[in-house]
Amino acid sequence: MRETATATLPEAWGVLPAVLAVALVGVGLGLVVASVDRAVLAGRTRGAVLEPLREGARLLLEQRRTTLAPDRLLWRLGCVAVPVLALLSLAVVPVGGRTLWSTSADLVWFNAMEALLWAAIWLVGWGPNAFHALAGGYRFLAQGLAYELPLMFALVTVGVAAGSLRTTDVLAAQDGLWFVVTMPVAFAVFVASAAAFAFWGPFAAPTSADIAGGVTSELSGVDRLLVEAGRGVFLGATAAMAAALFLGGDSGPWLPGPLWQLLKTLAVVTALVWVGRRLPVLRPDRTVEVGWMVLVPLTLVQALVVAVLVLSGFYA
Amino acid sequence: MLTDLSGWVIATVAVLGLLSVASGVAVFVVDSMARATFALLGSFLAVAGVLLAFDLVYLAVVTALMMTIEMAIMAVFMVMFMMNPAGLMPMTMVHNPKGSAVVGAGAFVVLTVGIWTIDWPARRGQLPTDSTRQLGEAVMGSHMLVMLIVGIGLFATILAGTVLATARGRYDRFGADLAARRPDDPVPGGLPR
Incomplete structure (x- = not known):
């Protein structure tokens, strides 16, 4: 069992600067996701950074639409919770090799934030008292259940190999070999399920056009900004986490560590956005069974393989 | 404490x-x-x-x-x-208000009296440096039998609940003589079965 003496970010920089830095990183990651998305959609990079900012400013100034007899409390709560939870999930994602919060259950924390995000999205669908939003919310709830277990097993696999649920220990355990080499299935499942928790790309059925935008159909103004920004931040946090858990984080030759991590995160973001935009939305009734019948056994076998490797001393 | x-x-x-x-x-x-x-x-x-x-x-x-x-x-x-x-x-969420109030207040009194009057044992040993590891070792070691029984009990409950809740059984899916090769499900689900 490796014990690392890595200090957390607050220990290194002080609490307030560390929190601010991580929040800024989160917003930056969200902006990166939005910019890459804009570039992929438009097919050109010109204005890719400015356009999301302009759109954000427009949403800030836009007057809020409302619906008949909404559940205002839960609606607002859901909208605010989306970006807050996305930022909270960043607390255990290493920034420059250190995390804002280092506990013996980092991976479970990340998973818990995803679960809370899942519940928050249902609130966003529930709040407006509108049919399409509610249908999208229920869709997401049913789908999220099917994504949750494979995602958990992917995270468990990482924890088993590292012998710890601490993110910095996972980074240290990948000194010799990136985890993606021995656990490609867990990597793919982690990235795909995380995209699914942000109802991104082929998993966008909760917001798809057949239900007029679903969960997001009644959002306007600052509410829409919060949900869309939270979605971007969460996708970015996921990419950073995937880079840390499976791609060795900040390890790499020649370049300094943080730059490597940035490059890997950018690579995962680009892949997520590019692939997501090129795949059609999957129909839940034709795919949910795949999650239960194929992905769960696959991730279990992956965990078994890694557990056998651990017992044989492969990662030591 | x-x-x-x-x-x-x-x-x-x-x-x-x-x-x-x-x-x-x-x-x-x-x-x-x-x-x-x-x-x-x-x-x-x-x-x-x-x-x-x-x-x-x-x-x-x-x-x-x-x-x-x-x-x-x-x-x-x-x-x-x-x-x-x-x-x-x-x-x-309230049904049978009087009865539930009596039961709730009674449970509260019993628990509170118990908590404050029981002579709780003093801590033996030290705080572990890593409570997660200690918990894992307890669950996978000394308390494994309990956890296994609880786990299987929960799983059996889930299965029983699902069986009780679903209106469709195997005869609906595979026909009266269970001879159909593919189940007749209202929602296909995605896998070629």
Whole structure:
């Protein structure tokens, strides 16, 4: 069992600067996701950074639409919770090799934030008292259940190999070999399920056009900004986490560590956005069974393989 | 035990405890199933916060994780099984108010008297450096039999619940003589079966 003496970010920089830095990183990651998305959609990079900012400013100034007899409390709560939870999930994602919060259950924390995000999205669908939003919310709830277990097993696999649920220990355990080499299935499942928790790309059925935008159909103004920004931040946090858990984080030759991590995160973001935009939305009734019948056994076998490797001393 | 904790921790636990009780009360005060569900989730999250204040990170985070999933599923089923499935009709979580008040107050008195009068054992040994590891070793070691029985019991309950809840059985899916090669399901699901 490796014990690392890595200090957390607050220990290194002080609490307030560390929190601010991580929040800024989160917003930056969200902006990166939005910019890459804009570039992929438009097919050109010109204005890719400015356009999301302009759109954000427009949403800030836009007057809020409302619906008949909404559940205002839960609606607002859901909208605010989306970006807050996305930022909270960043607390255990290493920034420059250190995390804002280092506990013996980092991976479970990340998973818990995803679960809370899942519940928050249902609130966003529930709040407006509108049919399409509610249908999208229920869709997401049913789908999220099917994504949750494979995602958990992917995270468990990482924890088993590292012998710890601490993110910095996972980074240290990948000194010799990136985890993606021995656990490609867990990597793919982690990235795909995380995209699914942000109802991104082929998993966008909760917001798809057949239900007029679903969960997001009644959002306007600052509410829409919060949900869309939270979605971007969460996708970015996921990419950073995937880079840390499976791609060795900040390890790499020649370049300094943080730059490597940035490059890997950018690579995962680009892949997520590019692939997501090129795949059609999957129909839940034709795919949910795949999650239960194929992905769960696959991730279990992956965990078994890694557990056998651990017992044989492969990662030591 | 109290003497081991700093003033801040005691204050945090007190505030979170009050918050959890207040959210718990809110469950029976609000008039919508969604609000009741999320009030209950708020109560559980406050309890998770108490565990966090005790430095039991894994237990705290797992409580938050599991209760969130549970409450979200509960919201779906409770709303589905309500008189008004849209769930927006005013409702109440209180049934048999007098009886439940008596039972609730009785349970509260018994628990409170028990907690404050029992001669709790003093701590033996030291605080572990890593409570998560200690928990894992206990679950996979000395308490494995209990955990296995509980796990199988829970799993059997889930299966039994599903079997009781579903209206369709194998005869609906595979025909009266169970001879059909492919099940006749209303929603295909995705796999070629």
